[in-house]
Amino acid sequence: MRICIDPGHAGRLTDPGAVSPFTGVRESDVVLSMALMVQRYLQAVGYEVMLTRTQDEQSETDDLSYRTNLSNSWRADLFVSLHCNSAGSSSAQGYEIWTSPGQTQGDILATKIFNQVADEFPDRVGRTDYTDGDPDKESRFYVLMYTDAPACLVETAFISNEEEGQLLANPAWQDRYARAIARGITDYVGGLSI
Numbered sequence: 001m002r003i004c005i006d007p008g009h010a011g012r013l014t015d016p017g018a019v020s021p022f023t024g025v026r027e028s029d030v031v032l033s034m035a036l037m038v039q040r041y042l043q044a045v046g047y048e049v050m051l052t053r054t055q056d057e058q059s060e061t062d063d064l065s066y067r068t069n070l071s072n073s074w075r076a077d078l079f080v081s082l083h084c085n086s087a088g089s090s091s092a093q094g095y096e097i098w099t100s101p102g103q104t105q106g107d108i109l110a111t112k113i114f115n116q117v118a119d120e121f122p123d124r125v126g127r128t129d130y131t132d133g134d135p136d137k138e139s140r141f142y143v144l145m146y147t148d149a150p151a152c153l154v155e156t157a158f159i160s161n162e163e164e165g166q167l168l169a170n171p172a173w174q175d176r177y178a179r180a181i182a183r184g185i186t187d188y189v190g191g192l193s194i
């Protein structure tokens, strides 16, 4: 089983993604840290895991097609992109999982991850769209449209919210989140427990 994990943003130091106005923590750093944790959990149960970037300075990752081509040429079985959300209002909070429009394998993957995150964090808000019968939201995000593998994008929490921004900066919380995502992936594949 080959899993491609995509820590969003970075590429150039000029794209930190969203930045917490409270702590200064950067989305690009949080999601890289979490991606490395997801990788460790999945490798421990025998999956092959590739990250689309392993550092901040990979300039080629500025081009999203680099990330999707990497996943496709590696023939990944699953693709999961990690992000932190941000809003003008500091009261916005919660997690979202996105897929491309329509019912695909990505929707099944997204639901498995959503359920594990909801189980791990009953105190956090799941921001859902059940109009198509499942909790994920749908959009034509580039990395969801151009990956061959079933794909989803996790907006882990709002870095622009004071409480969630502090949680996102906490390695122990990151690790719980990473384990929940890894469990969602193994639930999708079927079998192995983490």
Ligand SMILES: [Zn+2]
Binding pocket: 008, 009, 017, 018, 027, 083, 084
């Ligand atoms: Zn992002």
